[in-house]
Amino acid sequence: MTATREEFEARLRQIGADRYHDKHPFHHLLHGGGCTPDQVRAWVINRYYYQHSIPMKDAAFMSRVEDPEMRRIWRSRIEDHDGTAENEGGIKRWLKLAEAVGLDPDYVQSCEGVLPATKFAVDAYVRFVRDKTLLEAVAASLTELFAPAIHANRIEGLLKNYDFANDVSLSYFRKRLTEAPKDVAFGLKWVLDHAETQEKQDAAAKALIFKTDVLWSQLDALHSAYVEPARVPPGAWQPGTGMLLAKAS
Numbered sequence: 550m551t552a553t554r555e556e557f558e559a560r561l562r563q564i565g566a567d568r569y570h571d572k573h574p575f576h577h578l579l580h581g582g583g584c585t586p587d588q589v590r591a592w593v594i595n596r597y598y599y600q601h602s603i604p605m606k607d608a609a610f611m612s613r614v615e616d617p618e619m620r621r622i623w624r625s626r627i628e629d630h631d632g633t634a635e636n637e638g639g640i641k642r643w644l645k646l647a648e649a650v651g652l653d654p655d656y657v658q659s660c661e662g663v664l665p666a667t668k669f670a671v672d673a674y675v676r677f678v679r680d681k682t683l684l685e686a687v688a689a690s691l692t693e694l695f696a697p698a699i700h701a702n703r704i705e706g707l708l709k710n711y712d713f714a715n716d717v718s719l720s721y722f723r724k725r726l727t728e729a730p731k732d733v734a735f736g737l738k739w740v741l742d743h744a745e746t747q748e749k750q751d752a753a754a755k756a757l758i759f760k761t762d763v764l765w766s767q768l769d770a771l772h773s774a775y776v777e778p779a780r781v782p783p784g785a786w787q788p789g790t791g792m793l794l795a796k797a798s
């Protein structure tokens with residue numbers, strides 16, 4: 550028998566409660582003030598790779614959507630990240646954070662020095678959305694159900710614990726507090742409406758689990774590379790490189 554809409558929604562929310570990356574030890578370090586400046590920089594560099602791939606993921610999704618109404622709604626996700634004019638949008642806001650922690654934004658944008666596992670995880674998400682059913686693709690985006698809580702927690706933790714934190718450097722996260730709920734209200738309703746069989750509910754739940762793994766493995770990679778005993782993989786960012794001051798001198 551197919552689970553009811555309410556049971557299915559509860560199942561999706563439980564996946565977040567059990568597996569979302571707010572529970573990862575790297576986030577505890579970061580939000581609690583336990584990261585060194587270089588560990589924060591490593592996070593900013595690697596997380597940029599996720600940010601810069603999200604609009605490509607959404608464009609891959611939209612290329613498969615035949616319903617103009619759905620494309621119109623979905624395209625605001627790309628605008629949120631890329632902006633609707635020069636020097637706007639989430640990617641630019643992320644680069645403000647990069648500058649605030651002393652990184653050269655050109656270096657960050659080059660994506661040189663991104664950890665191999667970050668690339669594998671994020672690229673797998675883009676491919677997943679390109680290749681799987683639309684239901685699985687939308688379900689995978691539902692980790693955003695859990696994102697506003699972690700963004701609020703992060704703003705509070707960073708402001709309290711790090712000198713670089715202020716309204717400008719954290720503007721990315723503050724903006725997401727209103728953007729993500731809009732996306733997820735649409736995405737959740739769409740998934741609940743379209744997963745009308747048990748088989749489809751199972752596929753959607755599995756897609757959401759896949760996405761929690763994408764997020765978790767990025768933090769595992771960061772922790773392994775930059776938290777003692779640090780093991781930076783060949784070719785990945787080495788502290789001291791890609792800095793703003795190094796460029797000026």
Ligand SMILES: O=C(O)c1cc(C(=O)O)c2c(n1)C(=O)C(=O)c1cc(C(=O)O)[nH]c1-2
Pocket residue numbers: 603689690691692693694695696699700725764
């Ligand atoms: O900081 C975070 O923990 C976090 C998590 C997620 C997420 O849950 O996938 C996103 C974001 N931030 C985010 O800023 C963002 O733009 C975003 C887009 C998506 C997506 O899957 O389409 N997830 C997320």
